Amino acid sequence: MKKAMSLFLALGMTAALLAGCGNNNSAPAASSGTAASTGGALSGTVSTNGSTSMEKVIGVLSEQFMADNSGVTVSYDPTGSGAGIEAVSNGTCDIGLASRGLKDSETGLTATTVALDGIAVIVNANSKVEDLTVDQIAQLFTGTVTDWSAVGGDAGAVACIGRESGSGTRDGFESITGTADACVLSQELTSTGAVIEAVKNNPSAIGYASLSAVEGQDGIKAVTVSGVACTEETVLDGSYAIQRPFVLVTKEGATLSAATQAFFDFATSTAANDLIRAAGAVPAAK
Structure with a gap:
C-alpha cells in the first residue's frame, strides 16, 4: 500500500512539472523591435x-x-x-x-x-518690401535685379541667402521659382536656422525657410507672394505658390x-x- 501511494505521488508531481514547463514555453518574450505575441509592449x-x-x-x-x-x-x-x-x-x-x-x-x-510645408521668403524685419511676385523673387536670386529699389525697397545691394546643394528646401525653392543652378548667393548655409539668423543680422538680405521654422521669429518677416501670405490655410488650398x-x-x-x-x-x-x-x-x- 505504501509503495502504491508513493508511486501515485511521484506520478502526480511529474505531471505538475510537465504542465508548468508547457506554460512557460507558450508565451515567448518579444525580440528587439517586435511586439510580444501576447500583446506585450512594443520595443x-x-x-x-x-x-x-x-x-x-x-x-x-x-x-x-x-x-x-x-x-x-x-x-x-x-x-x-x-x-x-x-x-x-x-x-x-x-x-x-x-x-x-x-x-x-x-x-x-x-x-x-x-x-505639406510652405517655403517662406524672408527679409529683414526693417525692410520696406512687403510683397513680391514669383518672377521678382527669381530675378533677385539670379542677380537680374541687384538693388532693392527696383522692387519697392530702399536703395541698396541685395544679399541673397540660400541653402547648400542637396538641401530639400533649396531644391523646392529653386524648382518652384525656376532658378535651379542659377542662384547668385552671398551666403550658402547648411541649415534653416542659419539662414534665418543671417537674414536677421543683415538689413539687405533675402532668404527662404520652412514656414514651421519662420513662425514666431523676431528680426525677420515673411513677404507675401503675389499678395498671398504663407500660412497653413494657403498652403493647404494651394493658393500660396512656394510650397513642397x-x-x-x-x-x-x-x-x-x-x-x-x-x-x-x-x-x-x-x-x-x-x-x-x-x-x-x-x-x-x-
Whole structure:
C-alpha cells in the first residue's frame, strides 16, 4: 500500500512539472523591435535621417510616439534631404526624411507625404518690401535685379541667402521659382536656422525657410507672394505658390521592424494631424 501511494505521488508531481514547463514555453518574450505575441509592449529603435526642415515635425511625432511606447527610441539625424535619402537607400537608417519629392535617379525607394510645408521668403524685419511676385523673387536670386529699389525697397545691394546643394528646401525653392543652378548667393548655409539668423543680422538680405521654422521669429518677416501670405490655410488650398512636401522615404521591398512600422503608421495617420499642425506644417492625412 505504501509503495502504491508513493508511486501515485511521484506520478502526480511529474505531471505538475510537465504542465508548468508547457506554460512557460507558450508565451515567448518579444525580440528587439517586435511586439510580444501576447500583446506585450512594443520595443526597439527607429532611426530617421534627413531634412533639417522637418526637425519640428519629426520631433513632435517622435516625442508623442515614445511617450505612448516607452520601450521604443526614435532617433533623428538632421543631415539634409539628399543625405537622408542616401542613408535609407544604403540601409544605414530606417526612414529617410526629405523635404522634396524623389528624383528620377533615386530608385528603389517609396516616398510617402506626411505633411505639406510652405517655403517662406524672408527679409529683414526693417525692410520696406512687403510683397513680391514669383518672377521678382527669381530675378533677385539670379542677380537680374541687384538693388532693392527696383522692387519697392530702399536703395541698396541685395544679399541673397540660400541653402547648400542637396538641401530639400533649396531644391523646392529653386524648382518652384525656376532658378535651379542659377542662384547668385552671398551666403550658402547648411541649415534653416542659419539662414534665418543671417537674414536677421543683415538689413539687405533675402532668404527662404520652412514656414514651421519662420513662425514666431523676431528680426525677420515673411513677404507675401503675389499678395498671398504663407500660412497653413494657403498652403493647404494651394493658393500660396512656394510650397513642397515633407516626405517619409522607405526602401522598396524591405520589411520594417514592428517598431518602425508602428511609428510610420502613426506619423501618416489622422491621429498625428494636431501634432503636425502644432509644428507649423499642414498634415496630409485625411
